[in-house]
Amino acid sequence: GQQVMQIPQYQHVQEGEDFTTYCNSSTTLSNIQWYKQRPGGHPVFLIQLVKSGEVKKQKRLTFQFGEAKKNSSLHITATQTTDVGTYFCAGATTSGTYKYIFGTGTRLKVLA
Amino acid sequence: ETGVTQSPTHLIKTRGQQVTLRCSSQSGHNTVSWYQQALGQGPQFIFQYYREEENGRGNFPPRFSGLQFPNYSSELNVNALELDDSALYLCAAAGYNEQFFGPGTRLTVL
Numbered sequence: 101g102q103q104v105m106q107i108p109q110y111q112h113v114q115e116g117e118d119f120t121t122y123c124n125s126s127t128t129l130s131n132i133q134w135y136k137q138r139p140g141g142h143p144v145f146l147i148q149l150v151k152s153g154e155v156k157k158q159k160r161l162t163f164q165f166g167e168a169k170k171n172s173s174l175h176i177t178a179t180q181t182t183d184v185g186t187y188f189c190a191g192a193t194t195s196g197t198y199k200y201i202f203g204t205g206t207r208l209k210v211l212a
Numbered sequence: 213e214t215g216v217t218q219s220p221t222h223l224i225k226t227r228g229q230q231v232t233l234r235c236s237s238q239s240g241h242n243t244v245s246w247y248q249q250a251l252g253q254g255p256q257f258i259f260q261y262y263r264e265e266e267n268g269r270g271n272f273p274p275r276f277s278g279l280q281f282p283n284y285s286s287e288l289n290v291n292a293l294e295l296d297d298s299a300l301y302l303c304a305a306a307g308y309n310e311q312f313f314g315p316g317t318r319l320t321v322l
Contacts, residue, residue, distance in 0.1 A: 140303055143255065145310040188254050199268045202254035
């Protein structure tokens with residue numbers, strides 16, 4: 101079945117350092133979404149990417165969708181302690197039901 | 213706030229029992245998905261409902277079933293509970309380009 105993997109699984113950074121998480125799908129995606137989940141919380145939507153090669157920015161966050169629509173990345177510039185949490189990508193299949201397959205997640209810890 | 217509510221917040225059941233979890237959206241989104249999130253893992257898609265019909269299903273056995281009502285609220289039913297069913301159950305109302313997750317129901321099966 102379709103799989104979505106993320107690396108790294110964990111990342112500890114000093115406050116002010118940059119952070120990147122990578123998402124790879126075994127199949128071509130129709131679109132990809134990114135979510136942030138704080139400890140004890142629920143996933144909160146960050147962004148959706150649809151087009152091949154698309155790049156979107158939200159303040160310190162930069163999201164990319166690969167040309168083949170099978171991989172994506174999230175880059176955070178100058179991390180802050182408020183960035184702590186687990187970041188998930190979620191890829192939609194092309195089946196038309198928009199069934200989202202979540203990645204394995206990257207847990208980010210920011211040390212002050 | 214996403215406007216998506218779930219009840220109950222926490223639930224403890226024993227093996228073999230049945231459970232019903234509920235989800236409602238203040239905005240009345242007509243598409244709702246249910247996910248199971250085991251500790252330390254990403255959410256796993258259970259199924260999706262659109263206008264009261266199941267519209268896609270993940271790799272979950274038939275003892276996981278659902279309903280969506282005319283007001284777009286939804287239920288997840290799990291029969292014959294197993295220990296591995298212990299997880300956070302999330303519902304998500306689908307907007308145009310995003311999903312709005314509820315706070316989840318933490319189910320513990322003893």
